[in-house]
Every structure is written in structure tokens, then in C-alpha cells.
Amino acid sequence: xxxxxxxxxxxxxxxxxxxxxxxxxxxxxxxxxxxxxxxxxxxxxxxxxxxxxxxxxxxxxxxxxxxxxxxxxxxxxxxxxxxxxxxxxxxxxxxxxxxxxxxxxxxxxxxxxxxxxxxxxxxxxxxxxxxxxxxxxxxxxxxxxxxxxxxxxxxxxxxxxxxxxxxxxxxxxxxxxxxxxxxxxxxxxxxxxxxxxxxxxxxxxxxxxxxxxxxxxxxxxxxxxxxxxxxxxxxxxxxxxxxxxxxxxxxxxxxxxxxxxxxxxxxxxxxxxxxxxxxxxxxxxxxxxxxxxxxxxxxxxxxxxxxxxxxxxxxxxxxxxxxxxxxxxxxxxxxxxxxxxxxxxxxxxxxxxxxxxxxxxxxxxxxxxxxxxxxxxxxxxxxxxxxxxxxxxxxxxxxxxxxxxxxxxxxxxxxxxxxxxxx
Numbered sequence: 373x374x375x376x377x378x379x380x381x382x383x384x385x386x387x388x389x390x391x392x393x394x395x396x397x398x399x400x401x402x403x404x405x406x407x408x409x410x411x412x413x414x415x416x417x418x419x420x421x422x423x424x425x426x427x428x429x430x431x432x433x434x435x436x437x438x439x440x441x442x443x444x445x446x447x448x449x450x451x452x453x454x455x456x457x458x459x460x461x462x463x464x465x466x467x468x469x470x471x472x473x474x475x476x477x478x479x480x481x482x483x484x485x486x487x488x489x490x491x492x493x494x495x496x497x498x499x500x501x502x503x504x505x506x507x508x509x510x511x512x513x514x515x516x517x518x519x520x521x522x523x524x525x526x527x528x529x530x531x532x533x534x535x536x537x538x539x540x541x542x543x544x545x546x547x548x549x550x551x552x553x554x555x556x557x558x559x560x561x562x563x564x565x566x567x568x569x570x571x572x573x574x575x576x577x578x579x580x581x582x583x584x585x586x587x588x589x590x591x592x593x594x595x596x597x598x599x600x601x602x603x604x605x606x607x608x609x610x611x612x613x614x615x616x617x618x619x620x621x622x623x624x625x626x627x628x629x630x631x632x633x634x635x636x637x638x639x640x641x642x643x644x645x646x647x648x649x650x651x652x653x654x655x656x657x658x659x660x661x662x663x664x665x666x667x668x669x670x671x672x673x674x675x676x677x678x679x680x681x682x683x684x685x686x687x688x689x690x691x692x693x694x695x696x697x698x699x700x701x702x703x704x705x706x707x708x709x710x711x712x713x714x715x716x717x718x719x720x721x722x723x724x725x726x727x728x729x730x731x732x733x734x735x736x737x738x739x740x741x742x743x744x745x746x747x748x749x750x751x752x753x754x755x756x757x758x759x760x761x762x763x764x765x766x767x768x769x770x771x772x773x774x775x776x777x778x779x780x781x782x783x784x785x786x787x788x789x790x791x792x793x794x795x
Contacts, residue, residue, distance in 0.1 A: 538598030617644035739780035
């Protein structure tokens with residue numbers, strides 16, 4: 373047995389376990405054997421073993437000793453030429469790494485992971501986002517070390533999806549169908565963390581500012597990528613609106629002034645601009661129905677849209693295409709907090725391409741509905757309106773505690789539309 377083996381066997385005694393652990397921890401922290409250890413509440417056996425080795429009286433029950441002092445004592449034994457670091461390494465079942473070594477190994481693992489992925493997507497549409505995400509997201513380090521294999525697979529699918537967004541080829545696909553094509557799972561992009569990465573990737577690649585995760589924002593973001601979460605139930609009512617390119621379904625409804633429930637699927641089939649004309653947007657379906665009769669009887673060259681309350685993706689996308697086609701928009705909604713908020717958002721989005729239709733305090737005359745109270749939540753909505761024209765109405769609502777609804781304005785709307793030029 374070599375002297376090193378003999379020394380290792382000596383320190384394998386149970387009484388030395390805490391002593392060895394203490395020096396191992398010091399080595400890990402410092403990167404070398406040094407500093408000072410403190411062992412309190414020594415057992416009788418530890419007092420005897422340490423005392424015999426170090427030539428010290430440890431009946432007080434504690435040992436406070438620097439490594440220099442400890443090494444000097446060891447050098448007074450037959451183990452004087454033994455490197456104590458070799459001893460403690462032999463005593464450990466696994467390799468001993470200093471904290472700095474572990475930190476460096478962790479960084480090396482992260483960098484290897486990142487570079488492997490980046491090499492795979494060099495020169496593709498997803499590369500810039502991938503590089504940004506890997507070096508900027510706080511979640512990356514955690515994911516690499518918690519489940520690197522799963523994280524690698526997730527990022528691969530996200531990058532493949534970004535490289536094959538349908539909009540690249542001017543196409544639209546249902547998100548579930550697209551997900552099936554990329555991952556063989558139609559719901560793969562429905563849940564976090566993959567969903568969040570995919571959203572960030574789309575926004576980055578298409579240069580769309582990241583916003584809150586509202587349904588409205590999410591639907592629009594996916595639409596810009598050529599992805600539709602639901603293209604049939606996302607719809608709006610229209611009348612006398614058609615694209616320049618002849619699409620038989622559109623033409624028939626257009627020529628006969630028939631109202632129809634156009635959905636997002638119908639809109640994605642349009643590859644041309646729309647005929648430019650005034651477009652009147654109504655919040656309420658019953659008001660919309662009354663105005664349909666007017667433009668049909670007089671064959672007016674105007675279009676009608678009914679948003680049926682909140683503006684959904686289908687309505688927004690139609691309005692976007694209409695403004696690009698040179699149509700001017702006119703919007704009318706209810707005189708209540710939610711109605712004014714919708715009008716305010718539309719005005720902010722379309723600016724000079726949209727006019728607020730019949731928004732004036734005078735229209736409260738004969739139509740005002742008194743409110744016993746206006747909740748704090750609804751007052752906050754009114755106080756946060758941006759457009760000055762709408763602000764005036766909002767302030768009047770709060771002061772007088774009154775609302776008004778579109779049904780009371782039908783005759784006013786009809787007179788405005790009748791003043792439009794005939795077809």
C-alpha cells in the first residue's frame with residue numbers, strides 16, 4: 373500500500389467525515405485549499421481523533437483552525453510529503469469542482485447549446501430572432517439546465533414555424549393545420565412556453581411591437597403571419613362592399629344590396645383592392661338592418677359594416693383593406709363608455725381615414741337615458757378617452773349622468789346617408 377493509500381485509509385475513518393467535508397467546501401469556494409474552518413459541538417470520538425492528529429486539546433468541543441495551521445500539523449506526521457488535496461479527492465466518490473469551475477462549465481454548456489442551434493438556422497428567417505432570444509431572454513439559462521433536450525426540441529419547432537409562416541407565400545392557414553404540418557400536433561403552439569416563444573418570434577420577424585396578450589392582439593398578430601385561429605366564426609355583417617377582382621359570392625351580394633355575414637375565410641380569398649367608396653360602420657345590428665333598406669332602395673354607392681359591438685379581427689382586417697383601397701370610413705356607435713372606447717380606438721388606428729359620424733352633444737336631445745350612477749370603472753373608461761371630440765361627450769356623460777343609444781339616431785343616420793351621391 374502506498375503512503376497516499378495509507379493516508380486516504382486513515383482519513384476514511386468516520387470521525388474525520390466532518391473535517392474532510394469542511395475542507396472540501398473551502399476548496400470549492402476558494403478554488404484552492406486555504407482559509408479557516410470552524411467545527412462546533414464535536415463528539416467525543418471527533419475530539420479524540422482530531423486531538424490525536426493535530427496534537428491539540430479539543431475538550432472545549434470546537435475546532436477553529438486555518439489551513440496553514442492544519443498543514444503544519446500534517447507535516448509533523450509521516451504524511452508530511454502527501455498533497456492533502458490528493459487525499460480529499462480520493463475520498464470523494466465524484467470529482468470535486470470549484471465554484472468557478474462549475475460556473476465555467478455551466479457557461480460552456482449554455483454556449484454549446486446556443487451555438488448548436490444557431491448553426492442549424494444560420495441564414496434563415498428565424499436566425500436573427502433566435503440569436504436575440506437566446507442571448508436576451510432570462511428564461512433561456514433556466515431552460516437549458518432544467519430540461520435541455522425538451523427546450524432544444526421546442527426551439528427547433530418554433531424556428532421551423534417562423535421559417536415557414538404562410539404569409540411568406542401570401543397564404544393563410546388555420547393555426548391548427550399549420551401546427552400539424554410543422555410538429556404533427558395541431559395544438560402544439562396553443563400552450564406556453566412554446567406559444568410565448570412563437571408569439572415573440574412572429575412579432576420580431578414581422579417587426580410588430582409586442583403588446584399585451586389580449587385575444588384581439590393575438591388574433592391580429594397571427595393574421596399578419598398568415599395564421600388564423602378561427603376563420604369561420606370570426607365575422608362581421610356587410611352590405612354593398614366588394615373587391616375589384618370578380619369573386620362570384622361577393623359580386624352577387626354586392627349587386628343586390630344583400631347584407632351577408634362575411635367571415636375571415638371569405639376575406640382571405642380576396643387578392644385585390646376593394647372598390648373605393650364611403651363606408652359607414654354601425655355598432656348595432658338593428659340599426660344596420662334599417663340602413664340596408666335605405667341604400668338598397670336608393671341604390672346608393674356606399675358600403676355598410678356592422679361590427680356588432682366590439683371590433684373583432686375580421687372587422688379590423690376588412691377596414692385595413694378598405695383604407696388601403698382608398699375608402700373613407702365613418703363610424704357611429706352607442707353613447708356609453710364602451711361605445712366611446714370603441715370609437716376612440718378606431719380613430720387612433722385609422723386617423724384621418726376615419727371620421728366620427730354623428731358624435732355631438734346635441735344628439736343627446738330626446739335620446740338621453742338617465743343613469744342613477746356611473747360606476748368608477750366606467751368613469752375611468754370615459755376619463756381615458758383620447759380624441760377631443762369624444763372627450764367632450766364623455767365629460768357631458770359624467771356631468772349629466774346620461775347615455776344614449778344608436779336606435780335613437782336612426783333617422784339622423786338615414787338623412788346623412790341619403791345625402792350621399794347615387795350609384
